[in-house]
Amino acid sequence: MSAQTVADLDIVALRTLLASGEVSSREATQACLDRIEELDGTLNAFVQVDPTRALEVADALDTMRRAGHVLGELHGVPLALKDNISQAGYVNAAGSAILAGDVASSDATVVERLKRAGAVILGRLNMHEFAQGVTTYNPHTGPTRNPWDVGRSPGGSSGGSGVAVAAREVFGALGTDTGCSVRLPAAFNGVTGIRPTIGRVSNSGVTPLAWSMDTVGPLARTAEDCGTILRAIAGHDSKDPATSMRPVALRPAEPTNLRVAVLAPGPDRPTDPDVQQALDAALSPLGSFSAVVETVHIDDLEHAITALKVVNMAEPAGTHGRWVRTRADEYGDDLRTLMEGAELFLASHYIQAQRYRSHLQSLLDDVLRSFDVLVTPTVEFGAPPLGAEEITLPSGQTVDVITGVLRYNAIPSLTGLPAISLPAGFTEDGLPIGMQLIGRAFEEDLLVVAAASYQQLTSWHARSPVPHS
Known part of the structure; x- marks a missing residue:
């Protein structure tokens, strides 16, 4: 099977081929890396890619599978993370200059859970600065471009997540959604995205925007793929007391009498x-x-x-107030103006x-x-x-x-x-x-x-x- 054909698979189809041995995790990972190499110079969906580490993890997961050990539903599936979700050993800049030197010492809970489910993390995705915007026109990392027309907006703030999935650079991605930031890039880039119920998914290790509305959510090509990712990351987390104890039941079935x-x-x-x-x-x-x-x-x-605008400015002011007063010149013009006005x-x-x-x-x-x-x-x-x-x-x-x-x-x-x-x-x-x-x-x-x-x-x-x- 060609690398192009592999990259075009959805997660459900890829999992079937991984289980049968027709495709290896290394092949799936390399197919994504080839696609990134081909397209991302134009699209600018990624801010960090670690091919060496990704292929090492893919090889290890292939070895485990051959030995009869499968970690979970995402075993061997390449995914990527929005740049405000902490990943141990990688810069967690949240699309900003202010946090450009902030190397995470530990994984966010959602990243721990993706790894536990067997995912291969390819890299980190471009976003609107501090997730406070809808364009992913980032003054520090450059604009992300819509793969359907590179002169068009990909939406935001999870623009890199939507573009990477749409362009087949990755099989699925995590974004965050406060006002629209998973659903908007899903819509503008022709993919599927879920904003979960507040409290369904842990925010531990995620750079906050507006605490009462923030949530992590998946983007993928299909609803079933999104459900697969959401099953892996959802559930109560002792590190985030706002998470619910409600059980997670996300397995698709035939709808009956839907209203x-x-x-x-x-x-x-x-x-x-x-x-x-x-x-x-x-x-x-x-x-x-x-x-x-x-x-x-x-x-x-x-x-x-x-x-929404009031909440989405008043709550971030609690985080950004000190930086606006001491490091205003490190903000992009649009965000600096917003945060000064928020006070x-x-x-x-x-x-x-x-x-x-x-x-x-x-x-x-x-x-x-x-x-x-x-x-x-x-x-x-x-x-x-x-x-x-x-x-x-x-x-x-x-x-x-x-x-x-x-x-x-x-x-x-x-x-x-x-x-x-x-x-x-x-x-x-x-x-x-x-x-x-x-x-x-x-x-x-x-x-x-x-x-x-x-x-x-x-x-x-x-x-x-x-x-x-």
Whole structure:
């Protein structure tokens, strides 16, 4: 089997071939390294790659398998980490200059668990500085580029994670999601990504952004692949007291009597017609395995973006305040401006945002008592040009990029509910469109089931980008 063919496999297919001996972990790892060598000079998804170490680990895992010892579901599978997730012996810069000399002395809990499951860690992935942004246009490590069109944004802040998976440089990756940072790169790059319930996955060893909304999540080509990674990293961790004791049940099964709510478009939510058409078309395959597919209206969503912005600036101010006062020149211009402005927020602003979060939670609880999942666009438009602050929709309406990418993504972030973004079509310009499914707390298994069932009936997730300039 050629290296190109191996790189094009999803995790489920790769695991089958690894188990049968048709493909070795070394071959899978080398296929990824070849792809990185071929493409990453343009895409800039990785900030660190360690080929020697990766191949040594792959060889050791192959030896173990031949001896009859398999560590777990990810035995021999090459993955990569966002640059804010600690990995012992490697710089954990979080996309910044301030932490550029910070070599981690230990693994984050999620990395420990990936290794325990047998994963090969290829390297570290580019991100927006300190995860505080949606473009991965990083002043220190350079911009990451969308593999479907290298003049377009990959999203952020986990842009390197989304690009590496889409470009077949790696079989799966970890990102972090505070406001949208797993789901947005999944949507813009045509891959699948899960934001777990707050407390499902440990944040120990992860550089924080906004503590009440931060979570680690997987990106991969399919929902089933994401579920496989999530099973490996989820669960209570004594090093993170915020993690839940709830058991992890994430094995896909056939959906039965699924009740699907579709969020109705609203005048305050402008959407590219290509995105709306893709979402409308998705209702047919969703309906084929669901008992109910019904449009719902939810009031008061227009305040979600403001509430998220307040929380997502006020909480990071606690971390960055000392650096803003003593090392301001080491920040990129956009983040320095944000963090200086964050110190102007009043306690009353933060309290009002938290009150709105409680109100939004009650609105979602009402919907999810009657339905299993809520469907929205992940983003209301395709990937904008690199560096763009505004995008003009076909209607002629101009939309602020940050506002647009947060409009639907803010809902799970503020409520702590799980959500999955999966490919649902393409714009006329050939850019991926993402669909978001939001579920009840700690019911990631149902989201994986629903998304996997949708992907069995569609092929959007199987399309591969050909980078072009």
